[in-house]
Amino acid sequence: MPLSALTRVRAAHARIEAVDRPEIWIGLRPLPELESEAATLDARVSAGEHLPLAGRLLAVKGNIDVAGLPTTAGCPSYAYRPTADAPAVARLRAAGALVIGTTNLDQFATGLVGTRSPYGAVRHAHDPSRVSGGSSSGSAVAVALGIADLSLGTDTAGSGRIPAAFNGIVGLKPTRGLVPTDGVVPACASLDCVTVFARTLPEAEQALALMATAAPRSVPARAPGPWRIAVPAADQLGELDPGWAQAYEAAAARLRTAGACLQPVDLTPFTEAAAMLYEGAFVAERYTAVGAFIDSAPNAPDLDPTVARIITAARDIPAHRLFADRDRMAVLRDAAMDALADADALLLPTAPGHPTLAEVAADPLGANARLGRFTNSTNLFDLCAVAAPAGEVGGLPFGVMLIGPAHTDARLARISALLTPPARVAVAGAHLTGQPLNPQLLELGARLVDTTVTAPVYRLHALRTAPPKPGLERVDKGGAAIEVEVWQLPPEGLGRLASELPSPMTLGRVELADGTTAPGFLCEPYALAEAEDITEYGGWRRYLSRPGPRRPGG
Incomplete structure (x- = not known):
C-alpha cells in the first residue's frame, strides 16, 4: 500500500x-503546515x-512563484x-502534489554551475567536491x-538538463510554450521553459502532462x-572529460542494440x-x-x-547587433533543421565534463561557458x-540528451526509455x-x-521497527x-521503491566487495542510537538464525 501523504512529509x-x-x-514550509495539508x-x-500525484513531494526553483513563500530568484x-x-x-498541487519549499539556484537563473548564489554553492548530490550544475541546482x-519526488526548474540554456545529468536523474525540457511561464522571473523571456526533474522517466512525463496548457500540437x-x-562524429564533440567519449559511444550503442538506426550529422550549426x-547580442534579453x-x-x-557582470555588460549591446545576430541565427537554424530532416532525434552528451567547485572558482566564466556547448542552442532553435x-x-553519473523538433516531446521520451x-x-x-x-x-x-x-566499510544494526x-x-x-543481495529491476521500479521508503531508511550508494557501487538501503544516523550493533554476524540472515532468545528489534 502506498505511504500516506502524512508519512511522506x-x-x-x-x-x-x-x-x-x-x-x-x-x-522551507514549516512541518506543521505541511502535516495539515x-x-x-x-x-x-x-x-x-x-x-x-497524491502525496508526491514537490520542490520548486526559487524563481517560480509559490504562494506563501518569497520568490527571490536567488537574490534576497x-x-x-x-x-x-x-x-x-x-x-501539480491540484493533482495532489505537496510543495516542500523553494530551492536555491544560480542567481537570476544565470549560470550552469549552481555556485552563483548568496545562499551558498549547491554541492553535487554524491560528491561534495563537485558542482551540482545549474541554474536549477537545488x-x-x-x-x-530522495527528499522530493518531483521538482521544477527552468531551462534557458541548459539549466534544467545540466543538473539532471550531473546528479543522475531525468530532466524534461519541453517545447517552448507547452508549460506556461507566468509566475516565473524571466532570464530570457523569449527562450525560458519550465522544466521538471524526477528519478524516473514515467514520473517526469506524468508531471509534464499535468502542467501542459494543452495537448502538444x-x-x-x-x-x-x-x-x-x-x-x-567524435571530433565534432570537442574535448570531453576522461571516459566521457566512451560513455557516450556506449549510449549510442545501446540505442543501436535496441533497434535504432544511427546516422551521421554535422554538429557545426548547433x-x-x-x-x-x-557571446552575441541575445544576452541583452537578460538585461x-x-x-x-x-x-x-x-x-x-x-x-x-x-551574474551582475554578465547582465550589466549586456546593457550596452547596440540594437543593430541584435538584428544581425537574429539573421545569422535564422541561417544556422535552417542548417540545423536540414541536418536533422531525416532523423527522429539528435543524441549528444548533456555536457562535455563535470567540473569541481575549485575549477569553477578558478575560472567562473570559462568553466560555465564550456558546460553549455551542447545545450545552449536548443531553445534558440525552438527544439525540445x-x-x-x-x-x-x-x-x-553520466548523462546524455535527446533533442528533437518542437512538439516531439513524447517521441523523445519513447526513445530515451x-x-x-x-x-x-x-x-x-x-x-x-x-x-x-x-x-x-x-x-x-x-x-x-x-x-x-x-x-569492509559498514556496520549493521538491528532497528526497532515493524517488520x-x-x-x-x-x-x-x-x-x-x-x-547483501543485488537485484535488477526496471528503471521505474527503483523510483517507486525510493518514493515509498519509510523513515529511517534512505536510498544511497552501497560499495560492494568488487569495487563497484549500487543504489542500496542505508539508515539515517538518528535511528541508530538505540539499535543493537549486529555487525559481528556479517549479515541479517545470520543474525536472525543465531541460537538463543530473540532480542528487541531482531
Missing part, C-alpha cells in the same frame, strides 16, 4: 535534517477522490511575496537525494521503420549557435529582465558579482529535449530473499542477480563486509 523533513544540506533550500490530502483520497533584496502559485505549480539535488507523421538517431547565446534592478543597487552585498541518465564514469539500463539495488535486510518485504521487489519485476558482500529490519551504516573505521 514527515519522512522528507527527517531526510532534510539527516542529509544536512541547507544550501539546497531558500524557503497532507492530512487533508489523505482524507480526500480515502473519500475516493482521484488525485494522480529582489524578493517579493506572490499571492498565487505560478500555473505550473498550481496544476531542485535537482533535492530529487537526487501534432507533428507530421514519421516514416515507418526504426528510430533514426543523429550522432555526430555549436556555432551555442556560442552566440552569450531586459532584471537589469534595472541591478543598476539600482550595483553594490548590493547579495548580488553575485559574476530529454536529459537521461546513461551510466557512470568514475563513480559519478531505450537508453535506460535496468536498475540495480543492493538489499541487506527485510528485502532479502525469503524476508517479509521481498515481495515488494518481486511485484516490481525484479530478479536476483548476485549474492555478495559489501566493501524488524537492519540499518546499514557506512563508517570511516571499524567497518566489516556485510552480506
Whole structure:
C-alpha cells in the first residue's frame, strides 16, 4: 500500500535534517503546515477522490512563484511575496502534489554551475567536491537525494538538463510554450521553459502532462521503420572529460542494440549557435529582465558579482547587433533543421565534463561557458529535449540528451526509455530473499542477480521497527563486509521503491566487495542510537538464525 501523504512529509523533513544540506533550500514550509495539508490530502483520497500525484513531494526553483513563500530568484533584496502559485505549480498541487519549499539556484537563473548564489554553492548530490550544475541546482539535488519526488526548474540554456545529468536523474525540457511561464522571473523571456526533474522517466512525463496548457500540437507523421538517431562524429564533440567519449559511444550503442538506426550529422550549426547565446547580442534579453534592478543597487552585498557582470555588460549591446545576430541565427537554424530532416532525434552528451567547485572558482566564466556547448542552442532553435541518465564514469553519473523538433516531446521520451539500463539495488535486510518485504521487489519485476558482500566499510544494526529490519551504516573505521543481495529491476521500479521508503531508511550508494557501487538501503544516523550493533554476524540472515532468545528489534 502506498505511504500516506502524512508519512511522506514527515519522512522528507527527517531526510532534510539527516542529509544536512541547507544550501539546497531558500524557503522551507514549516512541518506543521505541511502535516495539515497532507492530512487533508489523505482524507480526500480515502473519500475516493482521484488525485494522480497524491502525496508526491514537490520542490520548486526559487524563481517560480509559490504562494506563501518569497520568490527571490536567488537574490534576497529582489524578493517579493506572490499571492498565487505560478500555473505550473498550481496544476501539480491540484493533482495532489505537496510543495516542500523553494530551492536555491544560480542567481537570476544565470549560470550552469549552481555556485552563483548568496545562499551558498549547491554541492553535487554524491560528491561534495563537485558542482551540482545549474541554474536549477537545488531542485535537482533535492530529487537526487530522495527528499522530493518531483521538482521544477527552468531551462534557458541548459539549466534544467545540466543538473539532471550531473546528479543522475531525468530532466524534461519541453517545447517552448507547452508549460506556461507566468509566475516565473524571466532570464530570457523569449527562450525560458519550465522544466521538471524526477528519478524516473514515467514520473517526469506524468508531471509534464499535468502542467501542459494543452495537448502538444501534432507533428507530421514519421516514416515507418526504426528510430533514426543523429550522432555526430567524435571530433565534432570537442574535448570531453576522461571516459566521457566512451560513455557516450556506449549510449549510442545501446540505442543501436535496441533497434535504432544511427546516422551521421554535422554538429557545426548547433555549436556555432551555442556560442552566440552569450557571446552575441541575445544576452541583452537578460538585461531586459532584471537589469534595472541591478543598476539600482550595483553594490548590493547579495548580488553575485559574476551574474551582475554578465547582465550589466549586456546593457550596452547596440540594437543593430541584435538584428544581425537574429539573421545569422535564422541561417544556422535552417542548417540545423536540414541536418536533422531525416532523423527522429539528435543524441549528444548533456555536457562535455563535470567540473569541481575549485575549477569553477578558478575560472567562473570559462568553466560555465564550456558546460553549455551542447545545450545552449536548443531553445534558440525552438527544439525540445530529454536529459537521461546513461551510466557512470568514475563513480559519478553520466548523462546524455535527446533533442528533437518542437512538439516531439513524447517521441523523445519513447526513445530515451531505450537508453535506460535496468536498475540495480543492493538489499541487506527485510528485502532479502525469503524476508517479509521481498515481495515488494518481486511485484516490481525484479530478479536476483548476485549474492555478495559489501566493501569492509559498514556496520549493521538491528532497528526497532515493524517488520524488524537492519540499518546499514557506512563508517570511516571499524567497518566489516556485510552480506547483501543485488537485484535488477526496471528503471521505474527503483523510483517507486525510493518514493515509498519509510523513515529511517534512505536510498544511497552501497560499495560492494568488487569495487563497484549500487543504489542500496542505508539508515539515517538518528535511528541508530538505540539499535543493537549486529555487525559481528556479517549479515541479517545470520543474525536472525543465531541460537538463543530473540532480542528487541531482531
